[in-house]
Amino acid sequence: MSPIKLVVIAILLYLGYRLFISNWRGKKDKGADDSATEIKDDGGVEDVLVEDPVCHKLVPKKQAIRLKLVETSEIVYFCSEECCNIFVNQEGEKG
Ligand SMILES: [Zn+2]
Numbered sequence: 001m002s003p004i005k006l007v008v009i010a011i012l013l014y015l016g017y018r019l020f021i022s023n024w025r026g027k028k029d030k031g032a033d034d035s036a037t038e039i040k041d042d043g044g045v046e047d048v049l050v051e052d053p054v055c056h057k058l059v060p061k062k063q064a065i066r067l068k069l070v071e072t073s074e075i076v077y078f079c080s081e082e083c084c085n086i087f088v089n090q091e092g093e094k095g
Helices: 003-031 081-094
Strands: 049-051 058-060 065-068 075-078
Touching: 065 081, 075 081
Parallel strands: none
Antiparallel strands: 049 058, 065 075
Protein backbone atom coordinates (compact mmCIF):
# COMPACT_ATOMS: atom_id res chain seq x y z
CA MET A 1 0.00 0.00 0.00
CA SER A 2 1.37 3.41 -0.94
CA PRO A 3 1.70 6.12 1.69
CA ILE A 4 -0.57 8.42 -0.32
CA LYS A 5 -3.42 5.94 -0.06
CA LEU A 6 -2.92 5.78 3.68
CA VAL A 7 -3.16 9.57 3.90
CA VAL A 8 -6.36 9.58 1.84
CA ILE A 9 -7.89 6.91 4.07
CA ALA A 10 -6.90 8.88 7.15
CA ILE A 11 -8.56 12.04 5.76
CA LEU A 12 -11.74 10.13 4.91
CA LEU A 13 -11.86 8.63 8.37
CA TYR A 14 -11.37 12.07 9.90
CA LEU A 15 -14.12 13.62 7.78
CA GLY A 16 -16.47 10.77 8.62
CA TYR A 17 -15.71 11.23 12.26
CA ARG A 18 -16.37 14.98 12.08
CA LEU A 19 -19.69 14.39 10.33
CA PHE A 20 -20.71 11.82 12.90
CA ILE A 21 -19.85 14.11 15.81
CA SER A 22 -21.67 17.14 14.34
CA ASN A 23 -24.79 15.04 13.66
CA TRP A 24 -24.72 13.67 17.15
CA ARG A 25 -24.26 17.10 18.73
CA GLY A 26 -27.06 18.58 16.61
CA LYS A 27 -29.45 15.93 17.86
CA LYS A 28 -28.43 16.47 21.44
CA ASP A 29 -28.82 20.25 21.31
CA LYS A 30 -32.33 19.98 19.89
CA GLY A 31 -33.48 17.71 22.68
CA ALA A 32 -31.74 19.46 25.53
CA ASP A 33 -33.46 22.79 25.92
CA ASP A 34 -34.17 23.70 29.48
CA SER A 35 -36.16 20.61 30.38
CA ALA A 36 -34.27 19.56 33.46
CA THR A 37 -36.66 16.76 34.30
CA GLU A 38 -36.10 14.79 31.13
CA ILE A 39 -32.58 13.68 30.43
CA LYS A 40 -32.32 10.98 27.83
CA ASP A 41 -29.46 9.92 25.65
CA ASP A 42 -30.11 8.62 22.18
CA GLY A 43 -28.03 5.58 22.96
CA GLY A 44 -30.79 4.17 25.12
CA VAL A 45 -29.03 5.07 28.33
CA GLU A 46 -31.45 6.74 30.66
CA ASP A 47 -30.19 8.94 33.40
CA VAL A 48 -32.08 8.82 36.65
CA LEU A 49 -32.76 12.02 38.49
CA VAL A 50 -32.27 12.03 42.22
CA GLU A 51 -33.31 14.66 44.73
CA ASP A 52 -30.82 16.53 46.78
CA PRO A 53 -32.20 16.42 50.37
CA VAL A 54 -30.58 19.75 51.23
CA CYS A 55 -31.63 22.11 48.43
CA HIS A 56 -34.22 19.75 46.85
CA LYS A 57 -32.70 20.15 43.43
CA LEU A 58 -32.99 17.28 40.98
CA VAL A 59 -29.62 16.04 39.80
CA PRO A 60 -28.66 13.30 37.36
CA LYS A 61 -27.44 10.30 39.31
CA LYS A 62 -24.24 10.12 37.28
CA GLN A 63 -23.20 13.63 38.26
CA ALA A 64 -24.46 13.58 41.82
CA ILE A 65 -22.22 13.40 44.85
CA ARG A 66 -22.88 10.17 46.71
CA LEU A 67 -22.92 9.68 50.40
CA LYS A 68 -23.58 6.36 52.05
CA LEU A 69 -25.18 6.61 55.45
CA VAL A 70 -23.41 4.37 57.91
CA GLU A 71 -26.44 3.68 60.11
CA THR A 72 -28.97 2.72 57.44
CA SER A 73 -26.53 2.03 54.58
CA GLU A 74 -28.81 4.21 52.49
CA ILE A 75 -27.23 6.19 49.67
CA VAL A 76 -28.00 9.90 49.51
CA TYR A 77 -27.25 12.06 46.48
CA PHE A 78 -26.27 15.72 46.38
CA CYS A 79 -25.95 18.34 43.67
CA SER A 80 -22.65 19.59 45.08
CA GLU A 81 -20.10 18.96 47.77
CA GLU A 82 -21.42 22.00 49.61
CA CYS A 83 -24.83 20.39 50.03
CA CYS A 84 -23.17 17.17 51.07
CA ASN A 85 -21.23 19.02 53.78
CA ILE A 86 -24.37 20.80 54.99
CA PHE A 87 -26.15 17.44 55.25
CA VAL A 88 -23.27 15.84 57.12
CA ASN A 89 -23.16 18.75 59.57
CA GLN A 90 -26.92 18.55 60.15
CA GLU A 91 -26.74 14.83 60.81
CA GLY A 92 -23.87 15.44 63.21
CA GLU A 93 -25.92 17.95 65.19
CA LYS A 94 -28.84 15.53 65.51
CA GLY A 95 -26.94 12.68 67.02
ZN1 LIG B 1 -27.89 20.88 46.55
